[in-house]
Amino acid sequence: MYKMKTLVAIAIMAAGFNCTAQNKPATNDVQKYLDAYTKAYVKLYTQEQEAQWRSNIEILAKDSSNVIAARKADEAMASFTGSIENIEKSRAYLKRTTLTPLQKKQLEFILYTAANNPQTIPAVVKERIKAENEQTQTMYGFHYHLDGKDVSVNDIDNMLKAEKDINRRFHIWEVSKHVGIPLKKGLINLRNLRNQSVQALGYSDFFSYQVSDYGMTTNEMLALNDQLMRDLYPLYRELHTWIRYVLAATYDQQQVPDYIPAHWLPNRWGQDWSSVLDVPGMDLDGALKHKSAQWIVKDAEQMYVSLGFDPLPATFWKKSSLYPYPDDSAVKKNNHASAWHMDMNKDVRSLMSVEPNAEWYETAHHELGHIYYYMTYSNPSVPPLLRQGANRAYHEALGTMMGLAAMQRPFVYGRGLIKPDPKAAQIDSILPLLKEALNTVVFIYFSSGVMTHFEKEMYADTLPADQFNKRWWELVKKYQGIVPQGERGENLCDAATKTHINDDPAQYYDYALSYEILYQLHNHIAKKILHQSPHATNYYGHKEVGDFLKKIMYPGASKDWRQVLKQSTGDELNGKAMVEYFQPLYKWLQQNNATRNYTLPEHMGD
Numbered sequence: 001m002y003k004m005k006t007l008v009a010i011a012i013m014a015a016g017f018n019c020t021a022q023n024k025p026a027t028n029d030v031q032k033y034l035d036a037y038t039k040a041y042v043k044l045y046t047q048e049q050e051a052q053w054r055s056n057i058e059i060l061a062k063d064s065s066n067v068i069a070a071r072k073a074d075e076a077m078a079s080f081t082g083s084i085e086n087i088e089k090s091r092a093y094l095k096r097t098t099l100t101p102l103q104k105k106q107l108e109f110i111l112y113t114a115a116n117n118p119q120t121i122p123a124v125v126k127e128r129i130k131a132e133n134e135q136t137q138t139m140y141g142f143h144y145h146l147d148g149k150d151v152s153v154n155d156i157d158n159m160l161k162a163e164k165d166i167n168r169r170f171h172i173w174e175v176s177k178h179v180g181i182p183l184k185k186g187l188i189n190l191r192n193l194r195n196q197s198v199q200a201l202g203y204s205d206f207f208s209y210q211v212s213d214y215g216m217t218t219n220e221m222l223a224l225n226d227q228l229m230r231d232l233y234p235l236y237r238e239l240h241t242w243i244r245y246v247l248a249a250t251y252d253q254q255q256v257p258d259y260i261p262a263h264w265l266p267n268r269w270g271q272d273w274s275s276v277l278d279v280p281g282m283d284l285d286g287a288l289k290h291k292s293a294q295w296i297v298k299d300a301e302q303m304y305v306s307l308g309f310d311p312l313p314a315t316f317w318k319k320s321s322l323y324p325y326p327d328d329s330a331v332k333k334n335n336h337a338s339a340w341h342m343d344m345n346k347d348v349r350s351l352m353s354v355e356p357n358a359e360w361y362e363t364a365h366h367e368l369g370h371i372y373y374y375m376t377y378s379n380p381s382v383p384p385l386l387r388q389g390a391n392r393a394y395h396e397a398l399g400t401m402m403g404l405a406a407m408q409r410p411f412v413y414g415r416g417l418i419k420p421d422p423k424a425a426q427i428d429s430i431l432p433l434l435k436e437a438l439n440t441v442v443f444i445y446f447s448s449g450v451m452t453h454f455e456k457e458m459y460a461d462t463l464p465a466d467q468f469n470k471r472w473w474e475l476v477k478k479y480q481g482i483v484p485q486g487e488r489g490e491n492l493c494d495a496a497t498k499t500h501i502n503d504d505p506a507q508y509y510d511y512a513l514s515y516e517i518l519y520q521l522h523n524h525i526a527k528k529i530l531h532q533s534p535h536a537t538n539y540y541g542h543k544e545v546g547d548f549l550k551k552i553m554y555p556g557a558s559k560d561w562r563q564v565l566k567q568s569t570g571d572e573l574n575g576k577a578m579v580e581y582f583q584p585l586y587k588w589l590q591q592n593n594a595t596r597n598y599t600l601p602e603h604m605g606d
């Protein structure tokens with residue numbers, strides 16, 4: 001994950017037909033305005049990041065001063081970016097025909113950012129910020145009770161991975177959904193306030209506003225996600241069949257269900273099934289447990305240096321918060337890993353709680369992917385306002401790809417972490433692929449399917465609040481092939497149990513698209529640059545891989561994201577690479593499922 005709340009707009013305003021007689025002075029006053037805006041923006045942005053950083057690394061039980069400071073900084077930013085002056089000026093300047101492409105992009109960014117906080121309706125914006133904070137507090141402050149005892153979300157997740165008793169599983173799963181009840185009212189309120197905020201600047205609804213960041217309409221975004229699901233559907237249908245039989249055996253059930261009962265899966269939303277599978281022969285945890293946490297981060301840096309990137313700046317090591325606090329520390333920190341771009345320049349930091357194990361090894365490579373992206377687009381050719389990913393999905397794609405590359409066998413062997421065992425590699429070349437698909441392929445049907453369609457209907461079609469749960473479960477059945485046990489009434493709000501519905505709204509398709517981009521880039525690197533199998537690469541030491549990555553990273557958001565993809569891989573955004581990558585697994589699953597009963601329709605949507 002990365003931390004950058006402000007987004008980039010792509011062409012949404014029609015070009016005007018103003019008189020062009022005064023070309024020169026017109027361009028100059030635009031540039032003067034942009035310079036002044038940038039100066040003020042970078043200052044407020046840096047203050048906001050510093051305040052947010054502090055409230056994430058210094059959580060004190062009885063002291064909310066960091067939280068208050070963070071909210072104040074958010075409000076200061078909102079009132080600047082949404083000011084009437086900025087709305088009117090960026091609108092007026094965008095009508096000019098004499099703008100350079102970079103000026104146009106920056107003005108679009110200004111207007112897009114303003115649309116989320118328009119001070120033309122200050123009361124609505126203020127109410128929305130307040131409602132968002134309250135929703136977050138309700139969500140993170142919620143106490144889950146299991147058998148009369150407080151349990152954490154981590155406890156619930158671990159139990160859902162390990163518990164074999166089916167009745168007990170149902171009980172735990174049901175408890176995990178309790179948080180939705182107190183969140184429903186706030187979600188209805190937020191849906192209205194978010195829609196009202198962006199409608200003031202002419203967007204039809206909040207979902208369309210978020211989608212416009214890609215330079216697309218809502219229908220185009222839905223079509224893109226639906227196409228990705230259609231491309232992967234034959235594979236998903238095989239995975240769906242495979243897991244029904246595997247889980248029925250695991251839980252000792254005679255009857256294999258047609259749809260997967262939600263409480264059978266190891267994840268609260270059925271979005272990741274990978275923990276049902278252990279892959280033998282690659283004990284990376286065992287290899288790493290003798291290393292230090294410091295070594296983990298240093299080794300991840302070494303990977304990037306081997307590709308030709310500079311070592312991380314000294315301030316990264318000084319100012320980051322990379323390791324867990326002692327258990328008895330009075331001060332706590334956010335345990336979720338993130339990468340921060342503090343000043344839109346070279347102050348980059350990471351928040352992690354690294355321990356010497358495989359998960360953190362992958363995460364360290366992932367977070368440094370964001371950090372090197374920040375550092376690479378912070379260059380003189382990219383104005384600060386456009387120092388962002390080519391689109392929101394690129395950041396995650398690059399980070400995840402580097403994490404994935406660090407998990408591939410030849411890389412791990414090459415780093416001397418595990419001794420190659422040719423026999424093990426032969427036996428289980430499919431299992432790592434299956435585990436990966438149970439994570440990434442399965443995820444697409446939750447993100448592109450359930451989340452994207454639910455949020456679209458909630459914001460764009462004003463789905464009635466007394467149908468939230470009914471509609472949620474219709475979509476879960478349609479896209480994921482999962483059903484709940486028993487009635488899920490409208491007093492419950494199972495959609496709101498997903499964090500992003502509350503505090504990262506209407507952009508969950510970013511993650512699905514990031515996988516699509518990831519496999520496209522990885523496929524290109526493996527085949528065209530390294531001439532290795534995409535399933536067994538070793539990026540390490542290959543400067544030409546670094547050059548390829550730098551070319552994608554360098555322009556940030558100053559270039560259209562489609563152009564960036566086309567120029568780097570020669571292709572449009574599509575699911576072909578992902579389908580091809582999992583082709584050996586598809587064949588394997590077909591053989592293994594040969595005598596099994598398929599319950600999903602042969603074609604998606606039948």
Ligand SMILES: [Zn+2]
Binds near residue numbers: 002370395399
């Ligand atoms: Zn990330």
